[in-house]
Amino acid sequence: MFEQPVIAFENVTKTFGNVHAVVDNNLAVKAGEFLSILGPSGCGKTTSLRMMAGFEQPSSGAVSIQGQNMTGVPAFLRPVNMVFQHYALFPHLNVADNVSYGLRQRRPKPADAELAKSVADALEMVRLSGYEKRRSYELSGGQQQRVALARALINRPAVLLLDEPLAALDRKLRREMQIELQNLQRNLGITFLLVTHDQEEALSMSDRVCVMREGRIVQIGSPRELYDKPINSYVAGFVGKANFFVGPKADTVLCVRPELLEISATRKTLPQGLADAFDVTVLNRIFLGEHTEYLVRHESLGDFTVLSPRKSEHASGVFDIGDKAAVGWHKSAAQILTTT
Amino acid sequence: MNDAKHSRTLTALLLAPAGVFFVFLLVLPLLVMLVYSFGVRAPEGGYQAAFTFDNYLNLPARGKAFTNTLLLAPLATALTVLFAYPMAYFLAVKVSPRWRNAMLVLVVAPFWTSQLLRYYAWMMILGSKGIPSWLEWIGIADVRLLNTPYAVLIGAVYGFLPLMVPPIFVSLEKLDKRLLEASADLGSKPWQSFLQITLPLSLPGVATGSMLVFILLMGDYILPQFLGGGKVYFIGNALVDLFLQSRNWPFGAAVSIALVIIMFVTMYFYMRFVLGKTDQRRVAMV
Ligand SMILES: Nc1ncnc2c1ncn2[C@@H]1O[C@H](COP(=O)(O)OP(=O)(O)O)[C@@H](O)[C@H]1O
Ligand SMILES: [Mg+2]
Numbered sequence: 338m339f340e341q342p343v344i345a346f347e348n349v350t351k352t353f354g355n356v357h358a359v360v361d362n363n364l365a366v367k368a369g370e371f372l373s374i375l376g377p378s379g380c381g382k383t384t385s386l387r388m389m390a391g392f393e394q395p396s397s398g399a400v401s402i403q404g405q406n407m408t409g410v411p412a413f414l415r416p417v418n419m420v421f422q423h424y425a426l427f428p429h430l431n432v433a434d435n436v437s438y439g440l441r442q443r444r445p446k447p448a449d450a451e452l453a454k455s456v457a458d459a460l461e462m463v464r465l466s467g468y469e470k471r472r473s474y475e476l477s478g479g480q481q482q483r484v485a486l487a488r489a490l491i492n493r494p495a496v497l498l499l500d501e502p503l504a505a506l507d508r509k510l511r512r513e514m515q516i517e518l519q520n521l522q523r524n525l526g527i528t529f530l531l532v533t534h535d536q537e538e539a540l541s542m543s544d545r546v547c548v549m550r551e552g553r554i555v556q557i558g559s560p561r562e563l564y565d566k567p568i569n570s571y572v573a574g575f576v577g578k579a580n581f582f583v584g585p586k587a588d589t590v591l592c593v594r595p596e597l598l599e600i601s602a603t604r605k606t607l608p609q610g611l612a613d614a615f616d617v618t619v620l621n622r623i624f625l626g627e628h629t630e631y632l633v634r635h636e637s638l639g640d641f642t643v644l645s646p647r648k649s650e651h652a653s654g655v656f657d658i659g660d661k662a663a664v665g666w667h668k669s670a671a672q673i674l675t676t677t
Numbered sequence: 678m679n680d681a682k683h684s685r686t687l688t689a690l691l692l693a694p695a696g697v698f699f700v701f702l703l704v705l706p707l708l709v710m711l712v713y714s715f716g717v718r719a720p721e722g723g724y725q726a727a728f729t730f731d732n733y734l735n736l737p738a739r740g741k742a743f744t745n746t747l748l749l750a751p752l753a754t755a756l757t758v759l760f761a762y763p764m765a766y767f768l769a770v771k772v773s774p775r776w777r778n779a780m781l782v783l784v785v786a787p788f789w790t791s792q793l794l795r796y797y798a799w800m801m802i803l804g805s806k807g808i809p810s811w812l813e814w815i816g817i818a819d820v821r822l823l824n825t826p827y828a829v830l831i832g833a834v835y836g837f838l839p840l841m842v843p844p845i846f847v848s849l850e851k852l853d854k855r856l857l858e859a860s861a862d863l864g865s866k867p868w869q870s871f872l873q874i875t876l877p878l879s880l881p882g883v884a885t886g887s888m889l890v891f892i893l894l895m896g897d898y899i900l901p902q903f904l905g906g907g908k909v910y911f912i913g914n915a916l917v918d919l920f921l922q923s924r925n926w927p928f929g930a931a932v933s934i935a936l937v938i939i940m941f942v943t944m945y946f947y948m949r950f951v952l953g954k955t956d957q958r959r960v961a962m963v
Contacts, residue, residue, distance in 0.1 A: 392858055412861040425859040429877050438873075439863035492863065 341404050343368045343496055343528050344389055344417075349398035351384050358384040360552040361398070366496065371522050371529045373539035375575070376549035382532040383422075385549075386498050389530070391415045403495055413442075418489035419498040423505065424481045426473035432484050433469035436460065439492040459487040462521065479510045486518075490525065499531040503538065515542055536576050540564070548572050567592070570674045580641035588676050596644040597670035600631065601653045604663040614665035619656045631656060633664060707937065713930035722924025732931035739932055742915035745901070747939070749826060749909070750894040753833035754887050760834055761841035761886065766875075768842070769849035781846060788839035796832060796903040803828045803904065824906035832904040833894060840893070841886040848882025849875070884951040888944060895940055912936050 342365035391412030463483035567573035617633035860870040898913030919929035
């Protein structure tokens with residue numbers, strides 16, 4: 338069955354002078370999904386989002402929302418809402434007036450009682466009940482974030498656009514908000530499109546991830562697909578950790594995830610059936626709780642990392658810096674990827 | 678502990694010159710005026726010690742100066758805002774940053790030339806050989822502008838525009854453009870965004886500019902003298918007259934004190950209205 342994408346990019350390009358911010362991208366956001374756009378700073382994520390919201394017009398190509406071509410449609414007429422990177426709360430309005438802002442722009446204007454009810458519901462949804470009369474400067478970063486969310490979600494947009502919404506929060510709060518965002522998305526059934534440079538965030542929250550590089554979409558897929566079947570070394574390196582070794586052909590590399598490597602004291606004590614095994618020297622050791630991360634050196638392969646799970650440490654042993662050890666991997670763990 | 682004490686001493690030292698300045702140039706003269714205002718005029722003119730409220734009871738004798746000032750100063754301030762706001766908006770929003778400062782300088786430049794010169798020019802423009810004669814040429818006869826309240830208003834708007842534009846410009850320029858994007862994102866048309874976001878957030882600049890212009894206008898005597906020509910006179914003109922011509926210092930002192938009180942009361946309510954109502958004080962500070 339053909340399902341109409343809620344937002345679609347058709348060969349969208351955006352240039353600023355001689356900067357190619359977004360280059361010939363095609364993208365179809367499915368209704369109800371949680372899609373993340375992942376990529377390093379400056380790769381065109383914000384520009385993509387701004388073209389959806391209507392703050393920028395594509396230099397060429399077309400953006401459509403719910404099947405409608407959005408060329409020339411101003412931001413205030415588009416059925417999407419955005420959570421801005423620095424929240425952009427209105428400093429002269431209290432929380433309730435910030436949250437009800439979108440509803441108050443509608444004609445006919447909803448009645449006061451109706452507005453108050455909607456605001457109360459929206460604030461309850463982001464667990465900020467009772468904060469109606471507060472000013473934005475009286476709120477913590479996390480609370481401002483929630484107000485920004487409530488302000489956007491109260492309008493029931495077709496798509497909620499989130500531009501690095503959690504970047505300004507500390508680690509613990511970020512984790513909390515990630516879970517909260519996921520729950521909100523599931524409960525409301527609203528399509529979420531989140532921009533982030535944090536691969537962990539993208540992988541843990543999204544149904545699908547779209548990896549971008551220098552204005553181009555490199556790969557779109559579920560977190561598992563991206564992790565297990567990256568189409569090139571860029572995606573493999575960006576999504577999760579990866580060791581790259583010299584590949585069999587030019588412009589290729591051999592990629593092995595650190596957690597798929599086995600480590601032991603000698604080659605003999607390594608598990609059976611490995612495709613390859615090497616003698617290495619331990620250069621560094623980082624204790625990560627459930628894992629220990631070793632940086633090891635092989636005379637011809639170079640330096641690479643091995644993740645040794647705590648659970649198997651009784652068998653593999655614990656190594657000190659300078660120790661000799663053996664490392665190997667199963668055939669299925671190694672992938673040959675292109676570097677372009 | 679020691680540090681706090683040290684910094685407090687330092688603060689006191691740093692504030693001392695301002696404090697001395699304040700006491701000698703502001704508080705003392707006001708006290709002298711207050712004392713004078715209860716005295717009587719010496720036979721040869723000037724001040725003679727006494728304690729009477731006559732000077733205050735006599736204020737209605739200068740009622741015209743008060744009503745002129747209290748009517749025209751706020752009106753002129755409001756008109757100046759009306760003209761300055763679009764200019765400031767244009768400069769802050771529409772003009773590219775490259776030309777912005779140059780154009781702002783052009784707006785402020787007239788203020789650096791002689792005030793007298795500028796009022797003389799306006800006397801020419803508004804006088805019978807100026808605009809009225811041009812109007813006559815197109816068939817509108819007998820228009821009088823010079824020595825009317827209109828001339829004073831025109832002169833005030835022209836003269837004080839350079840003071841009104843910069844504060845409004847600053848408040849508009851520092852306005853976070855993302856707030857306007859957020860407003861549009863939430864379904865607000867551009868003019869709705871202007872009314873709901875831009876205007877309220879630029880009120881601190883309007884308040885600052887208005888206060889500046891209003892205070893200067895309340896005390897002005899050159900503008901009414903030149904363009905009001907003795908017909909439209911302000912409290913300032915009454916003061917010049919009382920202190921320098923009729924040499925009735927105590928009555929002059931009473932008029933001054935009345936002016937100061939009126940000014941403080943108006944400012945207080947004005948600031949409360951503009952800033953207090955929308956809780957702009959905090960916003961204005963950040
Ligand atoms: N308004 C603009 N004018 C000029 N260059 C811009 C503008 N907006 C973005 N760019 C450039 O486009 C590229 C992509 O920017 P952006 O979309 O903000 O990246 P990201 O959000 O992924 O960090 C960057 O090189 C940036 O400098
Ligand atoms: Mg960005």
